[in-house]
Amino acid sequence: MKYYYIRNSLNKKVIGHYPQVKEVKYNCHVWNDPLFIDRFHFVKITVQPIVANAIIYAKAKLTDLIDSSSMRFTSKLLISDKLKSILESKRATGMQFFKSSVFRDGNEFEKFWVLHTYEFNMEYINFSKSKIIVRIKKKQGGTELKIVEVSSMEEFLKLTEFHKQKMEIVSIENICLNSDVKEDFFFIKTAGQYIVSEKLKEEIEEVGCTGIEFQPIELSFNEWTSLGGEREKIYGKT
Numbered sequence: 001m002k003y004y005y006i007r008n009s010l011n012k013k014v015i016g017h018y019p020q021v022k023e024v025k026y027n028c029h030v031w032n033d034p035l036f037i038d039r040f041h042f043v044k045i046t047v048q049p050i051v052a053n054a055i056i057y058a059k060a061k062l063t064d065l066i067d068s069s070s071m072r073f074t075s076k077l078l079i080s081d082k083l084k085s086i087l088e089s090k091r092a093t094g095m096q097f098f099k100s101s102v103f104r105d106g107n108e109f110e111k112f113w114v115l116h117t118y119e120f121n122m123e124y125i126n127f128s129k130s131k132i133i134v135r136i137k138k139k140q141g142g143t144e145l146k147i148v149e150v151s152s153m154e155e156f157l158k159l160t161e162f163h164k165q166k167m168e169i170v171s172i173e174n175i176c177l178n179s180d181v182k183e184d185f186f187f188i189k190t191a192g193q194y195i196v197s198e199k200l201k202e203e204i205e206e207v208g209c210t211g212i213e214f215q216p217i218e219l220s221f222n223e224w225t226s227l228g229g230e231r232e233k234i235y236g237k238t
Contacts, residue, residue, distance in 0.1 A: 002198040003177055004214035005191075006077070008067040010231075010238040015211055016061035018238065021070050025053040025103065030072050037098065037114060038072050042189065044096070044118045051100040051114050054078060058105050063211025066102065066112070073114065075192055078102075081111040083209050090184045090200055094119025120189040121181075127156050129176035131220070134159070135169045143168075160190070173220040 009015050028050045030036050037049040052071045056062075068078035079087070084097055097113040127150045135143045150156045160170045172191050184200040187193070196204070201214050213235050215224045224231045 001181075003181070003195050003217050004198070004201050005217055006065070006194045006196060007213040007215050008065060008069075009063065009211045009213050009235065011213075011236050012238065013236070014061070015063055015067075017057040017059040019070065020056045020060040020063070020066055020211075021054045021068070022057045022060075023055045024071050025055055026072075027052065036072075037076070037116065038074050040116065041074065042118050042120065045098075045116060049098060049116075051098050053101050053103060054112075055103045060104065061210070062102065062104070062109055064209040065211040067211075068114075075117065075187070075189075077115040077194065079113055079115055080209075081113070082207065083204070083212075084113050084115070086200075086204055086207065086209070087115070087185055091186070094187075117187045117194075119187070121183065121186040122153050122156075122188065122190060124177050124181045124183075124186065125153065125156075125172070125188065125190075126176040126178045127152055130172050131174040132156065132159075133171050133173055134163055135171070137166065137168055156190070175217045177217070 010018065012018050028036050030038065033050060035047060035050045037051050040049065054066055054068065054071060064080040064083040066078045068076060078100060088095065088097070094117055096116045098116065099110070100112050100114045102109045102112045132148050132150045134146045134148055136146050137143055148159065150159060163170050175191060184197040186195055188195060195217060204212065213231065215231065219230060223229060
């Protein structure tokens with residue numbers, strides 16, 4: 001089965017205005033308040049967190065997935081009721097949803113949620129068949145990319161920790177999954193991406209969810225977004 005990253009739509013005809021979010025309503029001091037939702041990373045939240053609210057441009061559309069990158073949300077999605085219902089029907093554990101109204105032209109739209117995940121499935125990755133890249137520091141300044149071979153999750157974690165001590169980044173591109181994947185929806189922490197099966201992708205498309213693009217996981221981001229590349233063929237120009 002094929003698998004896809006969930007990406008925000010870049011097509012202005014779909015989202016109305018790029019970017020969608022004009023400004024953000026913060027309901028606390030995001031750096032100091034321990035209850036701000038982005039202070040919780042990959043742990044189950046047992047308190048009522050404080051969320052931020054997106055204020056979108058007047059021309060922006062209320063899509064089912066709204067780009068939340070400007071809202072200080074790390075690895076969290078801003079989604080509609082419709083998309084929430086689909087996702088929570090496909091996975092029983094590891095997800096929490098918190099209400100986060102969206103505002104446009106002074107009007108409040110309440111049926112939006114922040115998706116917070118506290119489980120991730122690195123065990124699904126076939127590391128030996130995936131492309132592992134280390135961004136190595138150069139003595140003269142700057143960095144260079146080096147492709148390394150990794151055969152297991154344990155080896156990958158050791159590699160990541162080693163380079164973390166040197167302030168270097170290890171990432172995965174062109175992901176290959178094992179054949180025993182049990183979930184239709186899951187999160188890969190090292191890639192920082194949510195992944196859906198082809199079956200779930202088709203279901204999301206059939207009900208007409210908007211604001212979403214699906215990138216095949218075997219493609220790197222540069223391969224996907226290159227001028228005249230696969231993304232443009234499927235979803236059109238930005």
